[in-house]
Amino acid sequence: MSVPTARPRPAAALAASLPLLLVASGCGYLAGESGQGLDPDSAACEPFQEWQGISGTVDIYASIRAEEGQRMQRAWQDFTDCTDIDIQYEGSGEFEAQIQVKVDGGNAPDIAFFPQPGLLTRFAEDGEALPLPDEVRQRAEEGWTDDWLDYARTDGELYGTPLGANVKSLVWYSPEVFDDNGYEIPQTWSEMTDLSDRMVDDGITPWCAGIESGEATGWPATDWLENVMLREHGPEVYDQWVNHEIPFDDPKVADALERVDTILRDGDYVNGGHGGVKSIVTTSSQDAGLPVLDKECGMHMQGSFYAANWPEDTDVSEDGEVFAFNLPPIGEDGENPVLGGGEFTAAFADRPEVVAVQEYLATVDYADRRAAEGAWFSAHRDLDLDGLDNPNDRYSAELLRSPDTVMRWDGSDNMPAAVGAGTFWRGMTNWINGDDTEKTLTYVEDSWPD
Structure with missing residues (x-):
């Protein structure tokens, strides 16, 4: 990418x-x-x-x-x-x-x-x-x-x-916004959803996102699905999916994409500083998180490498202008996966x-x-x-x-190139634009090389 x-x-x-x-x-x-x-x-x-x-x-x-x-x-x-x-x-x-x-x-x-x-x-x-x-x-x-x-x-x-x-599972946020509003770093997916709802009530758009990246448009959306697959179904099922030991359109994948839907296609949750849901497709991956710094959105999920995209004088630290936490787990087993x-x-x-x-x-x-x-x-x-x-x-x-970290490589980066750097990107782009879950996952599954 x-x-x-x-x-x-x-x-x-x-x-x-x-x-x-x-x-x-x-x-x-x-x-x-x-x-x-x-x-x-x-x-x-x-x-x-x-x-x-x-x-x-x-x-x-x-x-x-x-x-x-x-x-x-x-x-x-x-x-x-x-x-x-x-x-x-x-x-x-x-x-x-x-x-x-x-x-x-x-x-x-x-x-x-x-x-x-x-x-x-x-x-x-x-x-x-x-x-x-x-x-x-x-x-x-x-x-x-x-x-x-x-x-x-x-x-x-x-x-x-x-x-x-x-x-690739970091959620960027403004420590100042969190401190001013009494927000705490969520420790579970449910707490993160509750935090998003609270931001909406406080007049803050919870999330900003952008997946435009030239011919690689779509890759940030694949990170969302991969992160949820890893958290919702665990590393064993995640590996099976990446290696095509279960089909790309398996019901487990559909469940994961529906969970992503509750954030990326919720008009109340996105797209702070940029527009509505469909603006995600036209917002560049480089610019996507900048509204966090402007306090126009509450959170932005993207990799640690996004630190290079903040202006050079930005204080990136726990008490600074912007920092990040790992996307929290979905289950209650205490395991916190890392993509x-x-x-x-x-x-x-x-x-x-x-x-x-x-x-x-x-x-x-x-x-x-x-x-x-x-x-x-x-x-x-x-x-x-x-x-x-x-x-x-x-x-x-x-x-x-950390020996307690369950780490898995970015799924699309490890899939056959025609899928991971092709139909998966395009499928997620079309999904943001309105394609339903079944159509999106079937499109990618049908493209998997024999």
Whole structure:
């Protein structure tokens, strides 16, 4: 999926609508020649000594854009300064569609960042993505648990290394609005519904939402259904659904979508700051939650990565202008599931400079540097949590690391690409626009590849 990015509000829509082509090399991360920023023999270059002497240009293609893309490139800038490797990065809001076009046209990037394991699997099965070289595989196995790595395995071979991580079950809110009105963080779904009703009585529209994302329009609505499936029916049934061991239009899925209906298609509940129910389809995923900051809506459900979309001077903390809590459980068993996601780094070329970049991106050094840029964290087992000065990142990372957390990967990202990055998105878009539950789920079920 396309990851929201941080921009001041007047520029947000423009920044999100334009592909971002930036070159991470040399003195600055936008342009320059390798080695101009740092002396390769300096102490600052010691972390990169093993890759010095390797030269070349490496093309990377991903969906990460605007401010988020710039932060990412700043994190690897010292690597490019200290080696003879230039990284040319292109971020696109049409990644899911265009990566296939690039590969089919013989113009595959050297490396791509895949937010959908199902999409990576397709390229692996077709023999286009390459298995990890031994040195990269070893770093991956040292850095991440099998729970993460298994999402990038095909026929026993590892094709990707995890990059960023995110929690996709966060509900963003204004601590000030909660404090002023005596609202408490809901601990159950029922309490959340009661809170929504109370907001309506207080003249506050409880929810704001937006699912417009170019060719990826619809993905935020799939997160709603996935979260409810995980909470209402548990991880075992959730896994069966994602793996198509039960049909997409199983009655359990219908029950879950009807529960989503009680929020996303309730005219009293949505769409604060944007319009009515159908405005959800035309509101960009980047802009969707901004009315929380303006106190025009009470809550917005989207991933931890949405932190990058608040204006840069926003105080994101428990006592700040905006913060988040995990979407509460539906049952009374005390189990609080977490929907998660992230990206995997996979290669279409095996030149030495490409392998070197793959290796570096799999190190905790890169993870710590990227985390220091803000609005990001990794599931790398050695990530320095003290380096996460953003309270939301710390909260999310600790949530994923908790032994009590039941975590499942974003379902649409792990389904066959034709479904997870296709009919599921379109089906949920049409559902917001008025299609009934049966028609929506049957449409997706009928599209499932044999």
